Amino acid sequence: MTFVQLIDCKTSRFDEMNQLMDTWAERTKGKRTATHNVVAKDRSDASHFIEIVEFPSYEEAMRNSNLPETDTIFREMVALCDEMPTFTDLEVVRDEQLYAGNARRFFETVATEGELPPLNDLLTEDYHDHDPGNVTDTIGLDAMRRQIEMYRSGFDIGFTIDDQITEGDRVCTRWTFKGDHNGDFMGIPASGIQVTMTGATIFRFQEDGKIVEGWWHEDRLGLMAQLGALDQLES
Structure with a gap:
C-alpha cells in the first residue's frame, strides 16, 4: 500500500534547505526508495514549508529512513529549521x-x-x-x-x-x-x-x-x- 510522509517545518533559510534536499537526492542515488517528492510553500507564511514524500509502502519508507545518509541529512535539516519539524505518516486509501x-x-x-x-x-x-x-x-x-x-x-x-x-x-x-x-x-x-x-x-x-x-x-x-x-x- 502506498505510503506518504508529510514533513512540516518552518525556516528562514529556505535556499539552504532546498540545497540540502538536492544533496540528499544525490547522496542516496540508487538507494532511495521514495517514488515522488513535492515541496510546497505556505502562501500566507513565507517561512512555512511542507515536504510531501511518497513511497511504495511503509516498509520501503522505513528502509529509506534507515539509510545513514538520511540520518545525516535529517540532523542538518533540523539545524536549518526555526523549530523542530513535525512528521505525519499517511497510508494512501485512494490514488x-x-x-x-x-x-x-x-x-x-x-x-x-x-x-x-x-x-x-x-x-x-x-x-x-x-x-x-x-x-x-x-x-x-x-x-x-x-x-x-x-x-x-x-x-x-x-x-x-x-x-x-x-x-x-x-x-x-x-x-x-x-x-x-x-x-x-x-x-x-x-x-x-x-x-x-x-x-x-x-x-x-x-x-x-x-x-x-x-x-x-x-x-x-x-x-x-x-x-x-x-x-x-x-x-
Whole structure:
C-alpha cells in the first residue's frame, strides 16, 4: 500500500534547505526508495514549508529512513529549521492517478511483444472479469492470462487509448484495438489481414493499485465480420 510522509517545518533559510534536499537526492542515488517528492510553500507564511514524500509502502519508507545518509541529512535539516519539524505518516486509501496509470499499463503490457509478463503486479489473484462475449465470467489471474493469450496467439496486438475517465476506485478506458491476424483465433485460421476493434473497459481497483474487477464492452461482432466468420454462417 502506498505510503506518504508529510514533513512540516518552518525556516528562514529556505535556499539552504532546498540545497540540502538536492544533496540528499544525490547522496542516496540508487538507494532511495521514495517514488515522488513535492515541496510546497505556505502562501500566507513565507517561512512555512511542507515536504510531501511518497513511497511504495511503509516498509520501503522505513528502509529509506534507515539509510545513514538520511540520518545525516535529517540532523542538518533540523539545524536549518526555526523549530523542530513535525512528521505525519499517511497510508494512501485512494490514488486515482495511480489507478489511471495502471489501467494504461495493463493495455501496454497485454500488447508486449514476446512472452506475456506475469501480470501479478497489475491484477489480483482473484481478479473477476465480465465480458458479454464470453459464456461465463473469467475468474482468477491464471484464467485471465489464458483469455489474453487467446487474443495474443491470434493477433499481433496493439492498443490505442482514446479516452479515460477516473472516478473513485474505477477507471473507464475507451480504446481501439488493431492487430494483424497471424494465428488461429477461435477456430479461424490466420488470414494475414489487419483488423480493428473498438471498445471500453471499466476496471475497479483496490487500494494498492491492483485491478480487482473488469467490465468489457467491445465490438466483437464487427471483429468477426472482418475475419469473414459471419459470411461463413450466412452461407
